[in-house]
Amino acid sequence: MKHARRIAVPLGIAGVAALALTGCVGDAEPGASEAPGSTGAAAEGCEAYADYGTFDGAEVNVYGTILDEEANRLNESWAEFEECTGIDVVYEGSAEFEAQINVRVQGGNPPDLAIFPQPGLLASIAGTGSLLPAPESVAANAEEFWTEDWRNYGTVDGTFYAAPLMASVKGYVWYQPALWEENGWEVPTTLDELDELTATIAESGTTPWCVGFGSGEATGWPGTDWIEDYVLRLHGPDVYDQWIAHEIPFDDPQIAEAMDRVGDLIKNPEYVNGGIGDVSTIATTDFGEAGLPVLDGECAMHHQASFYEGFWSDDNSVTVAEDGDVWAFVLPGTEADAAAVTGGGEFVGAFSDDEEVVAVQTFLSSDTWANSRVSLGGVISANSGLDPANASSPLLQSAVETLQDPETTFRFDGSDLMPGAVGAGTFWSGLVDWVSGADTATVLSQIEQSWPQ
Amino acid sequence: MSSVAFTPDPEVTPDEVAPAVRTRADRVKRRLTSPWATIAALVIAVVWTIPTFGLLLSSFRPADQIQTTGWWTFFSDPQLTLANYSEVLFSSSASSPQLGEYFVNSLAIAIPGTLIPLVLACLAAYAFAWVKFKGSSTLFVIVFALQIVPLQMALIPLLQLFVTFLQPFQTALHEAVPFISERQYLPVWIAHAIFGLPLAIFLLHNFISAIPADVIEAARVDGAGHGQIFFRIILPLAMPAIASFAIFQFLWVWNDLLVALVFSTGTPDTAPLTQRLAELAGSRGENWERLTAGAFVSLIIPLIVFFSLQRYFVRGLLAGSAKG
Amino acid sequence: MTSMDLVGKLLQVLVGLVAFGAVVALLLAFLDRPEDKPRAASWRTGLRPRIILIAAFALIALLARLLYGLVPWMTQALTNAAIAVGVAGIAIVVLQWLLDRLLQPASPAVRSAVLRGVGAAIVVAVVLAAQSAERIPALDWVTPALVLAATIVGWPLVGALVATAAIAFLPDRIRRSARLVAWLLAAAAVVVVALVLEGGQEQPVGVWPWAAAAALSIVGLLGYLADKDDDSKPMLVFLLPSALLLTIGLVYPAIRTTLLAFTDKTGAFNGLDNFVWMFTQPEALVTLANTVVWVILVPLLSTAIGLAYAVFIDKSRGERVYKMLVFMPMAISMVGASIIWRFMYAYRGPEQEQIGLVNQILVWFGGEPQQILQNSPWNTLALIVVMIWIQTGFAMVVLSAAIKGVPTEQLEAAEIDGANPWQRFANVTVPGIRTSLVVVVTTISIATLKVFDIVRTMTAGNFNTSVVANEMYTQAFRSGEPGRGAALALILFIMVMPIVIYNIRVLNQQKAIR
Incomplete structure (x- = not known):
């Protein structure tokens, strides 16, 4: 085998010599590397982006839960920014985000920016130490455009990590205005009125509610929205906060009361599940399809967040307006005019502090982005720099106004704030058991036991 | 020892193997010839086919009909459309799935993802079967037991290794040859190779160890080294098993989602079809019209592979291990 | 996709395969003595x-x-x-x-x-x-x-x-x-x-x-x-690449998982707490029980049906087509199969038109449509059916090839002795394909223990259908309890031990024969 060794030595030399000679054409770099249009042509329409600077060939990876059409709109929302700054923002959406972000962070391969769908996950990732605190420019934007409630949700242990992105208002009740007018049903102003209305509708022969908890591996979450809405409205924000922080046990009588109020509506075979089946179908009906019978008048009401507007039809053949095919009212409180809403939102956290990443993160926390994205339709933001007129529909305009109204009590979706084992685990599966027949006390005590010590 | 592995086959069997009893095999009809058997076979075949058939039929039905009526209503009310396929494959609108690119990725992942473990497993299986060394059995048992190490638990450590050692290399490759994107298939290939190896070694070992010792001894007496025995005797004789396993490995890689989720980048640069289909399924509940058509697009290549390599199944994986 | 992208992708595959081929060729080059290769110099x-x-x-x-x-x-x-x-x-x-x-x-x-x-x-x-x-x-x-x-x-x-x-x-x-x-x-x-x-x-x-x-x-x-010339050299050449990959990709994670199983979510040692949790929480117990049901039913039924089918179609006209039909589910991804079966099991209320075939059949026979994926414990069986549907093709293809390897003389002899078809099958064919049967059952059992996609896609582990592999993923990645996930992985490993031991015994018998 001496031959092989004799090849090896010259080969080694070749490698070393190659290193030494690589400088041969070092100076003759042609001007091709300048990004086309990065200087002259960019000025037009790029004034808004001048502060972010320009970057040649920079790339920023963004990872999130947003998929499909929503992802396309997201890409569209920063297209102009990309053109003006030269940063290529590469978005990757995954339905497995919640699990995969853990894998990637632990594996040492995090994205540059992650769009967290809930503060709980943000907090747990921040706990690993790999998430970076928000840069000053982002913190300044957050100070300017968001209320303290919202900033707090992006703060973990006193450090501000992530500015909010989009928002959704939960607790809407969808209905078909024409059907209601025909039957003389009035939008209820208190929860008691809602109960009465439900009974009235059931007597008239129409099934009052359609409900669906199905959502793949996240099955059960639409149920948590019901419970959270009722806890907030029946017992107020303080009890709500205590409940989420586990200062009162999960099976506290106040929570049980809220749950039973919900159960009176959706576990009553007379009241559900219009156009789909009986109570047991709630657990398997996909949340995306659950509300559709409202259009046919097979049920009168459907409880779901503002984003459900986009679910009514693929081609906008359904008009969402007070006098249109379908409209919604916010689930009322115990008294009329008590504005308290729950909602959700995304937060943008960074794993890199490269200049281009900071630029993108700053842009995403700005009013420019909020207006750009909201005017593309389908979503809203709690950004105070957002012009409600940009919202794509009357419903979203009213939702923006609700969010921006200083009188509104806003609370984040509770299950998102609880530890993952509960908020993305037993709370979901507990509600699935609950609508499948388990009683309130059993389910609540099971969830209570699963709360991590 | 069964005669199967050495039944002459003009393409794959070398001359030195004695011809066996094919002619008699043809003469003797030994099926369990009863009408009941035929009926039972038919029933199984139909039951096994119906779910796929229903999906196929659904993929050609208009979207609103898929949601509201069963696919069997097609027979009373035939309405077919190619709209689902044209949307999934060719639609230029930004929100369409545009599966073409992901299709290329699936191929680019599956071919090396099959070849690499296959070659390595052949080598290892030969060593376990025919090279005598200390600790051979113990090592083999360890490899066998590795089959059960759950993929999920191996993801994070492997990703850590890849990020530390493979990523600088990938970046360097991209800088040297800008043609090649920085997002590469390399990690996915290696991951598939690793996860496919234990089963591949186990199955191929079963076949290769069943080759009669006298054939190999004879070659050894003639002065053949391990390399020659491996190439001139083992590989040709084991070809049916290798081809069979290739089919299975190809199918597993092609259909994998979990490895792709972790090791591909999720962007159109490297993400395979399955990842795209999972996204399609995810966002809006059950988008049946897209899912049905998409599922069939992803089914085409595995079926072609199966058809083209099917004749090897007749001789088959493990056929050689059939002994009393 | 631009053509440049495509070229880049093809180039990647090409470079990858050539590099891999070069590595293998380099390794094999060490096998042959210089005199075997006069051209080399x-x-x-x-x-x-x-x-x-x-x-x-x-x-x-x-x-x-x-x-x-x-x-x-x-x-x-x-x-x-x-x-x-x-x-x-x-x-x-x-x-x-x-x-x-x-x-x-x-x-x-x-x-x-x-x-x-x-x-x-x-x-x-x-x-x-x-x-x-x-x-x-x-x-x-x-x-x-x-x-x-x-x-x-x-x-x-x-x-x-x-x-x-x-x-x-x-x-x-x-x-x-x-x-x-x-x-x-x-x-x-x-x-x-x-x-x-x-x-x-x-x-x-x-x-x-x-x-x-x-x-x-x-x-x-x-x-x-390269300097040495005995049997340990070829051993290393043949085993080195696999050993290297397996060590970094599986052995190291296996050791890490074992250690992890005795820690809590902060990484501190917590003794047997994770195992105590596993055997006391009702949900975890259901998960374990389900896994046992899976691992008994799936290998047994898919092998039995696959074997029966292989025998029925053996030497019949259209054998290829028959094989194709039953093999097809193998070619469908588990996620795809789950989609197909969710479609089969789809439920609509009794007053509505059914879109799932299974419920439609129930209705045709005068029954009530059922929430198949929801009614425990039948829902676990419904999921098992999916796995059987997939794995039968594997069993059938392998066993069919093995059946063709049973020496015809033995069957003839049995026939002359007056054995009926069933006796011939039980006394000649089955012993003749015993090794293949063991391999098939082993492979399917292991695949079943690892089953994850089906449960995840169809029920997400709800309604008492979770299995260990699914729970492991949920605990490790969703609930932030890697220790519990690792403990479940260890249990999975222990469950597979009997299969491993049995295979070792078969292996040793084989070695003894040779």
Whole structure:
């Protein structure tokens, strides 16, 4: 085998010599590397982006839960920014985000920016130490455009990590205005009125509610929205906060009361599940399809967040307006005019502090982005720099106004704030058991036991 | 020892193997010839086919009909459309799935993802079967037991290794040859190779160890080294098993989602079809019209592979291990 | 997708496969003794091959320089690399030519030593040049990182070359081991130097010293192998790549998982808490019970149905088509199969038209439509059906091939003895395919224990359908309890032990026969 060794030595030399000679054409770099249009042509329409600077060939990876059409709109929302700054923002959406972000962070391969769908996950990732605190420019934007409630949700242990992105208002009740007018049903102003209305509708022969908890591996979450809405409205924000922080046990009588109020509506075979089946179908009906019978008048009401507007039809053949095919009212409180809403939102956290990443993160926390994205339709933001007129529909305009109204009590979706084992685990599966027949006390005590010590 | 592995086959069997009893095999009809058997076979075949058939039929039905009526209503009310396929494959609108690119990725992942473990497993299986060394059995048992190490638990450590050692290399490759994107298939290939190896070694070992010792001894007496025995005797004789396993490995890689989720980048640069289909399924509940058509697009290549390599199944994986 | 992307992708596959082929070929090259390959040396001895080589290298350099600036993808780095390869190639061919001529009369040991000496001298020159690069204008492209790398790797390399050159004069017996030791020492030196330098340097040295150390060790190991001529060499050549991959990809994670199983979510040791949790929580117990049901039913039923089917269709007309139909589910991904079956099980209220076939059949026979995926414990069976549907094709294909391998004489003999078809099947065919049966049951059992996609896609583990593999994923990645996930993984491993032990026994029997 001496031959092989004799090849090896010259080969080694070749490698070393190659290193030494690589400088041969070092100076003759042609001007091709300048990004086309990065200087002259960019000025037009790029004034808004001048502060972010320009970057040649920079790339920023963004990872999130947003998929499909929503992802396309997201890409569209920063297209102009990309053109003006030269940063290529590469978005990757995954339905497995919640699990995969853990894998990637632990594996040492995090994205540059992650769009967290809930503060709980943000907090747990921040706990690993790999998430970076928000840069000053982002913190300044957050100070300017968001209320303290919202900033707090992006703060973990006193450090501000992530500015909010989009928002959704939960607790809407969808209905078909024409059907209601025909039957003389009035939008209820208190929860008691809602109960009465439900009974009235059931007597008239129409099934009052359609409900669906199905959502793949996240099955059960639409149920948590019901419970959270009722806890907030029946017992107020303080009890709500205590409940989420586990200062009162999960099976506290106040929570049980809220749950039973919900159960009176959706576990009553007379009241559900219009156009789909009986109570047991709630657990398997996909949340995306659950509300559709409202259009046919097979049920009168459907409880779901503002984003459900986009679910009514693929081609906008359904008009969402007070006098249109379908409209919604916010689930009322115990008294009329008590504005308290729950909602959700995304937060943008960074794993890199490269200049281009900071630029993108700053842009995403700005009013420019909020207006750009909201005017593309389908979503809203709690950004105070957002012009409600940009919202794509009357419903979203009213939702923006609700969010921006200083009188509104806003609370984040509770299950998102609880530890993952509960908020993305037993709370979901507990509600699935609950609508499948388990009683309130059993389910609540099971969830209570699963709360991590 | 069964005669199967050495039944002459003009393409794959070398001359030195004695011809066996094919002619008699043809003469003797030994099926369990009863009408009941035929009926039972038919029933199984139909039951096994119906779910796929229903999906196929659904993929050609208009979207609103898929949601509201069963696919069997097609027979009373035939309405077919190619709209689902044209949307999934060719639609230029930004929100369409545009599966073409992901299709290329699936191929680019599956071919090396099959070849690499296959070659390595052949080598290892030969060593376990025919090279005598200390600790051979113990090592083999360890490899066998590795089959059960759950993929999920191996993801994070492997990703850590890849990020530390493979990523600088990938970046360097991209800088040297800008043609090649920085997002590469390399990690996915290696991951598939690793996860496919234990089963591949186990199955191929079963076949290769069943080759009669006298054939190999004879070659050894003639002065053949391990390399020659491996190439001139083992590989040709084991070809049916290798081809069979290739089919299975190809199918597993092609259909994998979990490895792709972790090791591909999720962007159109490297993400395979399955990842795209999972996204399609995810966002809006059950988008049946897209899912049905998409599922069939992803089914085409595995079926072609199966058809083209099917004749090897007749001789088959493990056929050689059939002994009393 | 632009055509450039496509070219890049194809190039990746091509480069990958060629590189892999080269590695395998290199390994196998160690197998054959020199006399097996008389052609091997020809390209380095003749005059003409050398001229051709020189011309080829010159062409590479020239082409690169010509294309530079003409086509966009010919970047500066690529051009530099091509020119460097060309020039270095020419230099090496010439140098080797000269040395070959000069050293013709010398002994192999002297030749080897001289070549190594020359190599060492070149490395010294490169390192010195790099270290004084600041003062040489032509070397302005040398970054501090490169200097560092050259320093860290260069000196140990020189040491190894010099040492091995000296070792060439030692007697054969110690030479091999001494060389290996020299290379391994050099590898260790790289690491030590890197660590020392890292302590005093602002700039971290990164992974390159480790890679260099690994390369040096491999060079030493391969040289060691190349010198030896007994059975342990082919063993290593055949097993090395697999062993390497399996160690980093499976053995290391397995050990890590085992340790993890005894820690809590903060990583602190917590004894058997995770296992206590597993055997006390009702949900976890259901999960374990479900897994047992799965692992009993799936291998049993799919093997039985696959075997029966293989026997029924054996030698019948249209056997290929029959096989195709039942094999098809194998070609569908588990996610795809789950979609298909969710469609089969879809439920609509009794007053509505059914869209799922199973419920429609129930209705046709006068029954009530059922929430198939929801009603425990039948829903677990509904999921198991999906797995059986997939795995039967595997069992059928493998067993069908095995059946064809049962010697016809034995069947004939049984027939003459008056055995009926069933007796022939039970007494001749089944024993004849016993090994294949074991393999099929084993493979399906292991696949079943790992089943994850089906449960995840169809019920997400709700309604008491979760299995260990699914719970493991949920605990480790969704609930942030990696310790519990790892404990479940260990349980999975323990569950598979009986299968492993049984297979070892079969394996030993086989060995005994041979």
